[in-house]
Amino acid sequence: MDQERAPVSTSHYEDIAFDDTNLLGALFGQFDQNLVAIENRLGVYISARGNQLRIEGDSEMAGRARDVLSGLYDRLAKGQEIDAGAVEALISMSSEPTLDGIIRKDISKAPNVMIRTRKKTIVPRSANQLPYMQALARDDIIFALGPAGTGKTYLAVAQAVSQLISGSVDRLILSRPAVEAGERLGFLPGDMKEKVDPYLRPLYDALYDTLPAEQVERRIASGEIEIAPLAFMRGRTLADAFVILDEAQNTTQAQIKMFLTRFGMNSRMVICGDPKQVDLPGNQMSGLADAVDRLDGIEGVSAIRFNSGDVVRHPIVGKIVDAYEGPGA
Numbered sequence: 001m002d003q004e005r006a007p008v009s010t011s012h013y014e015d016i017a018f019d020d021t022n023l024l025g026a027l028f029g030q031f032d033q034n035l036v037a038i039e040n041r042l043g044v045y046i047s048a049r050g051n052q053l054r055i056e057g058d059s060e061m062a063g064r065a066r067d068v069l070s071g072l073y074d075r076l077a078k079g080q081e082i083d084a085g086a087v088e089a090l091i092s093m094s095s096e097p098t099l100d101g102i103i104r105k106d107i108s109k110a111p112n113v114m115i116r117t118r119k120k121t122i123v124p125r126s127a128n129q130l131p132y133m134q135a136l137a138r139d140d141i142i143f144a145l146g147p148a149g150t151g152k153t154y155l156a157v158a159q160a161v162s163q164l165i166s167g168s169v170d171r172l173i174l175s176r177p178a179v180e181a182g183e184r185l186g187f188l189p190g191d192m193k194e195k196v197d198p199y200l201r202p203l204y205d206a207l208y209d210t211l212p213a214e215q216v217e218r219r220i221a222s223g224e225i226e227i228a229p230l231a232f233m234r235g236r237t238l239a240d241a242f243v244i245l246d247e248a249q250n251t252t253q254a255q256i257k258m259f260l261t262r263f264g265m266n267s268r269m270v271i272c273g274d275p276k277q278v279d280l281p282g283n284q285m286s287g288l289a290d291a292v293d294r295l296d297g298i299e300g301v302s303a304i305r306f307n308s309g310d311v312v313r314h315p316i317v318g319k320i321v322d323a324y325e326g327p328g329a
Contacts, residue, residue, distance in 0.1 A: 014055040014062040016069060021051050023076045027069070034072065034087050038065050041091050064094040080121055089125035089312055113137075115158045117210040118165065122158050126310035129155065135302045136270065141263070143292050144272045146306025153246050156270040157206035160242035164224065169242045169266070171223070174203040176246040177230040177255065200227050203246060230255060239264030248273035248288040250280055256287030260295075 018024060028035050028048070035046045044057030044065045053069065055062045068090045072082050113133045115122040124130040129151055135142045136159040144152035160172045204227065207216050219225040230251065245251070245259055248271045256271070263269055273288045280286065295301045308322045 012057065012059045012062055014066045015052065016055070016066050017052045018073050019051070020077065023073060024048075024051065026076050026082065027073055029084075029087075033084070034082070037084065037087050038068055038091065041088075042068075064091070067094050075123070080123065085125065085312055092309060093125075093127055115155065115162050117158055117161045118212055118215065119210055122155065122210075125151065125312045126306075128304055128306050128310045129312075132304040132306075133159070135304055136268075139302045140267075140300040141260070141269045141295070141302075142271070143288070143295075143301075143303040144270060144306070145275055145288070145292065145303060146310065147274050147276070147308060149311040150306035151310070151312055152272040152306065153202060153244070154206045154209070156244045156272060157203065158210050160244060160268075160270075161207070161210045163242050163268075164219075169240055169268070171238075171241040172219075172225045173233075173238060173241050173243045174200070174207075174225070174227045174246070175230050175233055175244065175259075176200060176203065177248075177250045200229075203227055203244070230259060233259055233262055236262055237264045238262045238267055240266045241268075243267060243269045245269070245271045246273070249275050249278045249286045251287035252280065252284055253287045253290045256291045260291065 018027070029037075035048075038044065039046055042057065042061040042065050044055050044061050046065065046069075047054050047056070055065045055069075057065070068087070071090045072087065075082055075086070113124060113130060115133065115136075124133055128146075132142075132144060132152075133155060136156065142156075144156065146152060157174070160169070160174075163169045164172045204216075207225065211219075216225065220227070230245065241264065243262070245256075248256065250273070251259070259271075260269070271288065271291070273286075275286060275289050278286045292303050296303070308319075
């Protein structure tokens, strides 16, 4: 341990040992940053001697810290990388009361649900990412609802890339409405592609994070990957394709009906959006909310709802979401 920390005043201890000492450096993190993060979040004290760790603190918090450390170690043992986000995600998942018997007992094990892409293997990082990833692999149409930073679009793109690589779909189509949140497209410089590309940038970012850059460019050039505004979907039938609509809260009822009815054979659609962040002019009802209500209960259609506890960006993002959307907002 490279850092001195004062022990907490408690009499409860949890001991844990790890077989492979070669993994301990990555487990602890640079300057023990992973251990410090667990200590600060859970109010425990962790001491190490060789391959053995002792966790001192409140019995529940010490047990959660043990589960988090076991989960991180198991991921490393399976060849998966861990970072500050993975540490934060496991800490958050360990606190979910709804996880008892579902994830909580298995948090010390790497999840058996994962998405493999050319650049990385992706595992759930929050309570609701697990059922979402299961739905992405199972259902025909998936609605992903919730605030920014919960992985809605990123995981959808990763699943689409995985299926494109495996050959289970022939095309990947990414779209979003070019709704102007205070700015006007007509006044932006350049041709139509240059005007709409900024609106589609989050989709490009997710692609480049899951595929090598040269493959992204080659597949876009060949038409295997298409990134286009929602208006370009009209009149098409999207067969043998994985189709993602991002920022769907900014669709009208007519637009989302048009999009959903493009569904073709051997296809999958994911519709992502935050119903609380609608930028439609006037008092128009969001097509996303309307579609979720209309399609509720239809076989092959699922809706996954994320909340601030699922935010996998910096922990402060979840607190910001709560400040704006929580009970006291």
